[in-house]
Amino acid sequence: MQSFRTELENPIVERDIIELEKKIRLFREGSITDEKFRSLRLARGVYGQRQQGVQMVRIKLPYGKMTLQQWKRIADISDEYSTGNLHLTTRQDVQVHFVSLEKTPELWAKLEQDDITIREACGNTVRNITASDRAGIDPEEPFDITPYADAAFRYFLRNPVCQEMGRKIKIAFSSSDKDTAWTFMHDFGLIPKVKEVNGKTIRGFKVLVGGGLGAQPFLAKTAFEFLEEELLIPYIENVLRVFDRHGERSSRHKARMKFLIQKIGMEEFERLVKEEYKAVKVKQVPVDAAAWPVTVPPVPGAIPAFDIKDPKKYEAWKATNTFEQKQAGYFAAYVKVPLGNISSTISRQLITALRPAVADDVRVTANQGLLLKYILPENLPYVFNVLEAAALGEPGFDSIADITACPGTDTCNLAISSSTGIAAALEAVITDEFPDLVYNKDIKIKISGCMNSCGQHGIASIGFHGSSLKSAGKVLPALQVLLGGGIVGNGVGRVADKVIKVPSRRGPDVLRTLLHDYESNGQPAELFNEYYDRQGEKYFYELLKPLTDLASLEAVDFVDWGQAEQYATAIGVGECAGVVIDLVATLLLEAEEKLQWAAEAIAGGAYADGIYHAYSSYVQGAKALLLGAGVSCNTQTGIINDFDKHFVETGKFVFPESFKTRVLQINGNEPTERFAEQYFQEAQTFYNEAQVFRQQSNEPVQA
Structure with a gap:
């Protein structure tokens, strides 16, 4: 393996990348064990795939933000080192797949030329800090949380307190009490608040701790109803120090912070946190939000001639995918990206065509889409036309027709059954049989390939996770059906109930049955979760029970969605966190x-x-x-x-x-x-x- 030279201005980053290249070389020479090397590369965003010999590289975009140049850089990187596909994730990252291990330092160095990192995108670290995509333009926000999310990201990147914890830490900032970042399912959830003190407006946050999904979901507990802004980062550091010292390290499945709080209790947890206060680096971390660079609207320029071929579709898109910003005279537009996959070619096409009409601040959304900002009302038709030409002009962003799904068995080691295949089949049911539901933003469908909830099935109105069943000595792909999850607001959420397990091929019938029943028996203006609560879990179990009958299985039921061969479980070694090293x-x-x-x-x-x-x-x-x-x-x-x-x-x-x-x-x-x-x-x-x-x-x- 040949060494390479970087040309970076930041010596810390340069040393990081050179160190990765050195450790890869030592690993190939047999001087570093596989276990040790795995934890090292995970903390540098390099994740083993289901397919042997190639890597997934996770690109860390704090709160989902990328400039147009950064977007182009990622697209070019995917062409050079990957497959030409960019996968947008529920953590507001971008992933590229099928990367050669030896090429990862070079890939990282090229990303850093546009201030993009992969550092701590995986492993037992503080993962990407997510935030409401509307932050900064949300008409309902008390203040813009973006500077605070950015400050937290920079403070904990490479911070010694969070490099080798027992498990990963996830942090989310919501822009308002609507809690569109799902703070209740994070290790740290932050919601902006203001209060008046002696005639002065004070900024702060409602702070939640100890939430998480996975096989055992926990709703976060409230640590503070109001914590002053400058005390936020020191508090997070205090908690991380406690988690690092007291958190489980042997049993990976019991190592998240939620289990530590469950084990010792909130009162003891808070006592330990207070004990750390004396030792933290700084007691206050003020964030100069007033100095935060304001997103600049695009410079008015000539818009190329265009023609709206389907005015009715445009109106549906405008109604479901756009909203008026808090900045008067501007709109934002969401892009519905099927399964979060967008090609590098389409990316560059959009960057060039959209540059005259959108701000240089694109956000990856937590449901695997994109948000474009600062669009003049008269330019909305042009933006739609550009998206439509790229086959990305579909209405119904964040509606029931906009399904969230992890990559599943396409690339993930832990997946049990296909996520992307069943997601496409369910979207077809909505489009073909329930077209008016494109306007329904109450019901959310989320799918994961296993119980670990990367597709967030545990907080879905209608959720599915991959599983398996046995019939006549053969294994077939299955879906665990969950119902009733979602956002309540102000840090309160609902975890979905596990209702029943069905063969995967019957997933579309599950959806049809649920929607027809809701249409027939729901009360006027009754939301889906209200309907679920009124009818009760047992009602839905009995409703779906006929779909569990294994006596009527056909050959196709033993073939997973998107596959040609008979199903067989093939679960690899998970790398959602680093492996404990005991040598x-x-x-x-x-x-x-x-x-x-x-x-x-x-x-x-x-x-x-x-x-x-x-x-x-x-x-x-x-x-x-x-x-x-x-x-x-x-x-x-x-x-x-x-x-x-x-x-x-x-x-x-x-x-x-x-x-x-x-x-x-x-x-x-x-x-x-x-x-x-x-x-x-x-x-x-x-x-x-x-x-x-x-x-x-x-x-x-x-x-």
């Missing part, structure tokens, strides 16, 4: 590496970062020795306590008080230069003695 030698190497990072940070005046790196070195070194002694560890707190039990109380290591007291100085001291240097030197001494102990493994060691 003693590797852990000691990591402890040494963290000490190097600590020294660099302290030398550069980043004392809090240096202290945290030193803390991580303590934990990694202790874990290495414990594992060498056959003691398994599942939390950092457990590691610290177990080291006292197995190494200090037995006299193998000696501390003035205890290992725990030594290590947890981290949250009892301000992050000053003096403490940083002292803590680093003590961590360095411990690491040196740990190495001696591992080699000799007999005599007690003075630390």
Whole structure:
């Protein structure tokens, strides 16, 4: 593998990319284990696919924003390194697939030329921070949350407190109480609020913590009804420090923050968070929202001649896909992107044609579409015409006809059955049999290829996730049907109920049955979830039960949507989070590496970062020795306590008080230069003695 040179202005980014290239080379040479390398590449946005030998690269777009030039850069990257397809995700990222591992550093370097990163797009990190796509133009927002989402993104990118947590962290900002970012299903959910204090308007956020979907959905709990804006980022850091230290690390399925809160209770969780306050880097992080660059409307220019071929469709598109911004005289337009897939060719075509009519600020939406901003009313027909020419002018954005689906068995290791195939079949049912529902934005249909909920089925009015059934000794693809999920508002949400499981090929019949029943028995103006509540889960189970009959199966039922061969379950190793690394030698190497990072940070005046790196070195070194002694560890707190039990109380290591007291100085001291240097030197001494102990493994060691 040949090395390459980057031409980036940011030395931190450049070092990151060169480090990835170096680690790929060492991995290929066999110097780095597969487990270690997997966690490293995941934190750099490189994710293994279902297909062996190729990677999915996740491009991190904070709150879904990309300029037209960034969009073009991503399209060009997909042509050069991928398949020419851009997949828009429910986390407002863009994914490209079938990328050669050796090409990922070069790909990353080219993205960074337009300030686009893949860093921490996967792995046990703070993932992409999402936000309401209308932020900044929402007529109902108390204030624009975009500067705050951006500040949080930049603060936690490469931050030592969130590089190797037990699991991923997801943060979402909603623009108003309508909660269109679904704050209730995130580790951190933020909703903007204002209040009057002594005649002055104060900005802040309602803060929710501990939400999540997956196989066991949890609604987030309210931590603050109002937290002042400058206290928000320090609070998030406090929580991350607690999660890093106390969160589960062995059982991946119990490692999200929601499980930690469930285990210890909200009262104890809040106590631990307050304990960390003294040690955080800064006690306030003010965001100068007034200095935030305002999105500039497009410079008025000549619009090419065009002709609306279907005026009726245009009116439907205008009614369902556009809205008037809070900035008087401008409209925004949504683009319905089927299954979130848009080609690089179409992307460049749109960029060129739309440039005279839209702002240089395009948002990827959380339902896998696009939002175009600052369109003059007289230019709406032109924008529609451009979209229609690209086969993207369909009305019904965010309606029942706009189905959200993850990639499923197309590329994902964890998928059990097809998401994209059944999504297309369900959209055909709406289009062909219920065309008037294109105006219905109450009912949401969401599909995931497995129970992990990347397609957000757990908060859908009508949700499906991939599963399987057995009949006469053969396996067939199936769908778990969920009903009744959705947004209530102001941080309150509904988790859908699992109602029944049916063969996948009967998914369209499930939808037909539900919609016909709703049309026939729903009360005037009754919303779908209101109807579901009135009738009850058992009613819908009995309604759909005839579709579960396996006695009438046909050959086609054993073939999944979009496939030609008989179905067989083929689930790979999931990479939604990094794999825990338990090799003693590797852990000691990591402890040494963290000490190097600590020294660099302290030398550069980043004392809090240096202290945290030193803390991580303590934990990694202790874990290495414990594992060498056959003691398994599942939390950092457990590691610290177990080291006292197995190494200090037995006299193998000696501390003035205890290992725990030594290590947890981290949250009892301000992050000053003096403490940083002292803590680093003590961590360095411990690491040196740990190495001696591992080699000799007999005599007690003075630390």
